[in-house]
Amino acid sequence: MFKFNDKIAVAVSGGKDSLALLQILSKLKTTPPKSPLIALTVDEGIRGYRDEAIEISAEKCKELGINQHIVSFEKLFGHTLDSIVAKSRRNASSELTPCAYCGILRRRAINIAARNVGATKIVTGHTLDDEVQTVLMNFLRGDIVRLKKEKPVTDEIHPEFVQKVKPFCEVPEKETALYAYVRKINFQTTPCPYASEAYRNEARAILNRMEEKYAGTKFTVHNFIERLRPALKTLELGDSYEECSECGEPSSGGLCKVCELLEKMK
Ligand code: SF4
Numbered sequence: 001m002f003k004f005n006d007k008i009a010v011a012v013s014g015g016k017d018s019l020a021l022l023q024i025l026s027k028l029k030t031t032p033p034k035s036p037l038i039a040l041t042v043d044e045g046i047r048g049y050r051d052e053a054i055e056i057s058a059e060k061c062k063e064l065g066i067n068q069h070i071v072s073f074e075k076l077f078g079h080t081l082d083s084i085v086a087k088s089r090r091n092a093s094s095e096l097t098p099c100a101y102c103g104i105l106r107r108r109a110i111n112i113a114a115r116n117v118g119a120t121k122i123v124t125g126h127t128l129d130d131e132v133q134t135v136l137m138n139f140l141r142g143d144i145v146r147l148k149k150e151k152p153v154t155d156e157i158h159p160e161f162v163q164k165v166k167p168f169c170e171v172p173e174k175e176t177a178l179y180a181y182v183r184k185i186n187f188q189t190t191p192c193p194y195a196s197e198a199y200r201n202e203a204r205a206i207l208n209r210m211e212e213k214y215a216g217t218k219f220t221v222h223n224f225i226e227r228l229r230p231a232l233k234t235l236e237l238g239d240s241y242e243e244c245s246e247c248g249e250p251s252s253g254g255l256c257k258v259c260e261l262l263e264k265m266k
Pocket of ligand 1: 193
């Protein structure tokens with residue numbers, strides 16, 4: 001996942017997974033390869049939720065001596081997530097869940113922040129559970145392009161996209177939670193107010209039920225998709241990019257998803 005001289009940007013949300021990852025990586029960097037670490041935190045603008053997470057992650061970064069960069073939706077896009085959700089509900093124009101809006105803008109925000117600090121890798125705390133939920137969601141939506149794209153080490157598809165890696169992709173979420181408790185890591189436990197509306201919840205419930213009944217299901221799904229990767233790679237899907245006509249960021253269509261979303265907010 002890493003090269004010797006990578007400059008690593010860790011996406012830190014203040015939750016158990018990203019803080020456990022930050023703590024582990026901060027230890028690893030003391031042995032070769034000696035890669036500088038930077039923490040990136042996205043402030044989506046979620047009242048009563050994100051402020052606490054920023055405080056907790058800032059404390060951890062200070063303890064570990066890691067620089068933290070905070071990037072906010074409001075500064076980058078001119079809107080908080082709260083205002084986007086409120087507006088889409090007012091106009092009854094919401095074909096997307098708050099998490100879908102959040103995901104589109106967060107991916108862009110993290111990539112811009114990573115580029116700005118000169119990072120060569122973005123590291124996220126996605127666990128085995130997150131990974132197989134994503135596989136199931138893409139499968140249920142019939143989204144073969146994302147099934148191909150979303151993986152533990154993303155392809156270097158465009159110079160403007162910083163490569164993403166997920167070192168916890170084979171670590172069950174229960175184990176990152178256990179690590180955080182054992183290491184007495186202070187993490188945020190307050191759930192996001194929009195979390196109950198997430199499509200992901202259904203995928204999580206199905207997989208947890210299956211895992212309980214048939215132990216090993218999550219690893220089976222993960223291994224299955226990894227074995228399928230060489231075949232997915234041969235499919236020419238979502239591989240070409242052009243500049244977004246509005247913002248100039250790489251886009252698979254004329255207008256990128258972020259600009260499409262911001263256009264609707266006008
Ligand atoms: Fe964003 Fe949804 Fe996560 Fe809340 S639960 S931070 S809205 S992705």
